[in-house]
Amino acid sequence: MFRQYAGMIAWLALVVLIVGCGTPAAPMSSGASATPGPDVVTPVPPTQAPTIAPTEPVPPTARAKRLSEWADLKTGKGPVYSQDWSPDGRWLTTADYDQIRVWDMTSRREAGVLEGHTDFVWGLAWSPATDGQVLASASQDGSVRLWDVSAYTETAVLETGWAFCVAWSPDGNQLAVGNEAGAVQIWDVATRQLLHSWQSATSSSIISVAWSPDAATIASGEWGGAITLWDAATGQVRTSLAGYTMNRCDVNGLDWSPAARGRILASAHQDGQVRLWDVETGQVVRAIAAHTGWARGVAWSPDGHLLATTGEDKRICLWDPETGFEYAEQHHNFLPVWSASWSPDGTKVASGGGGYEQPHVGATIVWTIP
Numbered sequence: 575m576f577r578q579y580a581g582m583i584a585w586l587a588l589v590v591l592i593v594g595c596g597t598p599a600a601p602m603s604s605g606a607s608a609t610p611g612p613d614v615v616t617p618v619p620p621t622q623a624p625t626i627a628p629t630e631p632v633p634p635t636a637r638a639k640r641l642s643e644w645a646d647l648k649t650g651k652g653p654v655y656s657q658d659w660s661p662d663g664r665w666l667t668t669a670d671y672d673q674i675r676v677w678d679m680t681s682r683r684e685a686g687v688l689e690g691h692t693d694f695v696w697g698l699a700w701s702p703a704t705d706g707q708v709l710a711s712a713s714q715d716g717s718v719r720l721w722d723v724s725a726y727t728e729t730a731v732l733e734t735g736w737a738f739c740v741a742w743s744p745d746g747n748q749l750a751v752g753n754e755a756g757a758v759q760i761w762d763v764a765t766r767q768l769l770h771s772w773q774s775a776t777s778s779s780i781i782s783v784a785w786s787p788d789a790a791t792i793a794s795g796e797w798g799g800a801i802t803l804w805d806a807a808t809g810q811v812r813t814s815l816a817g818y819t820m821n822r823c824d825v826n827g828l829d830w831s832p833a834a835r836g837r838i839l840a841s842a843h844q845d846g847q848v849r850l851w852d853v854e855t856g857q858v859v860r861a862i863a864a865h866t867g868w869a870r871g872v873a874w875s876p877d878g879h880l881l882a883t884t885g886e887d888k889r890i891c892l893w894d895p896e897t898g899f900e901y902a903e904q905h906h907n908f909l910p911v912w913s914a915s916w917s918p919d920g921t922k923v924a925s926g927g928g929g930y931e932q933p934h935v936g937a938t939i940v941w942t943i944p
Contacts, residue, residue: 652936653928703746712737752780795825833878871914884911
């Protein structure tokens with residue numbers, strides 16, 4: 575009997591011990607998660623930089639500075655679809671419906687008007703030749719005109735068809751024209767003769783054109799979004815850049831980096847993006863969500879360290895092309911901003927706005943670089 579009671583007592587003691595102590599916890603492995611105490615530092619794994627969707631505006635950053643107004647060239651003159659500084663930096667020319675206004679940047683006043691076109695002026699470009707007195711203008715009236723700005727006289731009319739854009743060869747001897755019929759035309763400036771006419775594969779209107787600094791390549795941008803790189807000597811297509819987005823992507827502006835010897839090309843698009851292309855590989859090396867709505871103006875600073883863009887959101891922005899960060903910005907006024915151009919010394923940048931196809935509705939502001 576004693577043995578029986580002793581066995582029952584021992585069994586009950588064992589049950590009490592188990593219930594009181596509970597199931598032993600397993601030791602925490604080094605990979606288990608726990609809420610750290612105040613003295614515990616939890617390492618954070620590296621993450622990829624966030625990407626910005628094409629239609630999103632770039633959020634403002636602490637790095638962005640404000641451009642300072644240097645000259646307001648008044649309203650009621652535009653739309654400023656295009657503008658350009660003379661090679662010596664003294665004159666700024668701006669489009670104003672069927673006229674071209676010439677501004678003296680020394681006095682910051684209007685110096686004169688070039689008249690002769692009969693419809694909207696879409697493109698302006700000064701000859702890089704040493705005298706720096708010849709300006710080319712592209713118009714919806716079906717012509718490109720050459721001007722002696724020193725005498726305010728028209729010196730030639732090139733029958734190009736509706737012309738959107740013009741670009742000079744680096745030596746100033748030839749002029750590339752993009753027209754509504756989808757052709758890139760090459761004109762001899764001295765003889766006023768059409769040398770070549772290269773048709774785009776899609777026949778979409780050529781709305782932007784740029785001649786590379788090394789003179790080897792002409793880039794053309796289309797309404798349909800394609801960018802074609804032409805051999806400037808032979809007219810052969812070197813590369814066609816297309817299919818990079820499913821959005822509407824008119825190539826509203828093109829400009830070659832002066833620092834990359836004809837390798838990096840910037841393009842501004844209807845989807846608000848500004849893309850930087852390595853033309854040797856045909857790849858986008860950087861895409862910047864620059865504007866809400868379309869982006870149109872795109873212009874490299876003379877040293878290639880900054881990129882100016884303008885857009886439908888009424889802003890002019892300066893970007894660091896190496897990082898894609900916004901360096902500086904400013905709201906132009908209450909109108910969409912179409913164009914941008916740098917002074918030759920790189921100390922100022924001009925932005926031109928206006929209402930689409932609204933005669934004499936626009937303005938130009940010149941800004942200093944912070």
